[in-house]
Amino acid sequence: MALLETSVSDDLPCGGSLISDRHILTAAHCVKARKVVGVRVGVHDLNERQRDCDDRIHFKDDEYDSGESEEEEEAVDGAEYSASCGPPAQRIPIETIVTHPKYSARSKRNDLAIIRLQYPAIIGYNVIPICLPLTEQLRAYRPADSFVTGWGLTETGQRSAVLRYAILPALPLPDCAMRIKELDRIIVLDDGHLCAGGNNRTAHCHGDSGGPLQYVSDSTRFVLQGVVSFGVKTCGAKIAPGVFANVTHFIDWIVQEANVLN
Numbered sequence: 001m002a003l004l005e006t007s008v009s010d011d012l013p014c015g016g017s018l019i020s021d022r023h024i025l026t027a028a029h030c031v032k033a034r035k036v037v038g039v040r041v042g043v044h045d046l047n048e049r050q051r052d053c054d055d056r057i058h059f060k061d062d063e064y065d066s067g068e069s070e071e072e073e074e075a076v077d078g079a080e081y082s083a084s085c086g087p088p089a090q091r092i093p094i095e096t097i098v099t100h101p102k103y104s105a106r107s108k109r110n111d112l113a114i115i116r117l118q119y120p121a122i123i124g125y126n127v128i129p130i131c132l133p134l135t136e137q138l139r140a141y142r143p144a145d146s147f148v149t150g151w152g153l154t155e156t157g158q159r160s161a162v163l164r165y166a167i168l169p170a171l172p173l174p175d176c177a178m179r180i181k182e183l184d185r186i187i188v189l190d191d192g193h194l195c196a197g198g199n200n201r202t203a204h205c206h207g208d209s210g211g212p213l214q215y216v217s218d219s220t221r222f223v224l225q226g227v228v229s230f231g232v233k234t235c236g237a238k239i240a241p242g243v244f245a246n247v248t249h250f251i252d253w254i255v256q257e258a259n260v261l262n
Contacts, residue, residue: 001149001163003040004030004115004210005091015150015211017224018129021120023258026210027227027245028103028113036094039115042127043089046151047161087126093118098257100250108187111229111245114257130212131223132251132260138223139248143215145169146196146225148242150208168196168213171241179241187243194226194244213244 002016014030100110176195213226226244
């Protein structure tokens with residue numbers, strides 16, 4: 001799970017998924033609506049700084065402001081992170097952003113973007129690329145339940161400082177399209193969309209955009225199924241499904257742009 005960082009203070013930043021040591025898959029509307037300057041990977045609690053846990057890994061040519069003085073960074077470099085804080089997060093500037101060429105904000109289609117990092121993420125215990133559905137078996141598999149993760153608003157209307165997850169049951173696209181149309185007649189779903197949830201008030205919310213819809217495969221690996229695209233702004237207040245960009249549908253474009261097979 002990755003957290004996108006912008007050039008201005010953003011109370012509800014988007015998320016993304018590390019799909020290689022150099023690439024983040026996120027939603028196109030996340031990079032179109034704001035200027036993304038970097039990403040953080042390996043972060044769990046956004047308030048770790050307040051508990052002296054912000055022993056992040058920095059890269060020497062990091063061009064965007066981390067908000068720390070040179071003295072603070074030297075102190076961090078020489079310190080060991082507390083066992084209660086977990087491994088340090090990594091803050092990495094971006095090199096390029098590519099949005100899907102057919103992305104449409106109005107119709108909410110092809111809502112995907114790929115961020116290339118200036119430097120490879122350091123892969124380790126808390127930073128591991130998620131699996132893509134590259135095989136025919138994974139492309140054909142339809143899990144009964146998946147889960148979504150993010151730091152978005154909770155049902156109380158407050159942003160979560162800690163990475164949270166919600167288990168969502170799969171919802172067939174025709175059923176989802178009918179329910180979405182009842183709430184918003186302009187939106188027409190197609191094979192580029194996936195739906196999940198809608199059986200109770202569990203849902204993704206503002207600030208979860210761009211994050212992963214994922215499941216655990218038979219080999220106990222996390223597989224990326226969808227990218228949080230949009231909901232009908234219920235945030236758990238009403239029963240409504242969430243809509244995701246269907247990663248399997250766009251896998252050829254993702255592989256080509258991210259060179260994940262090389």
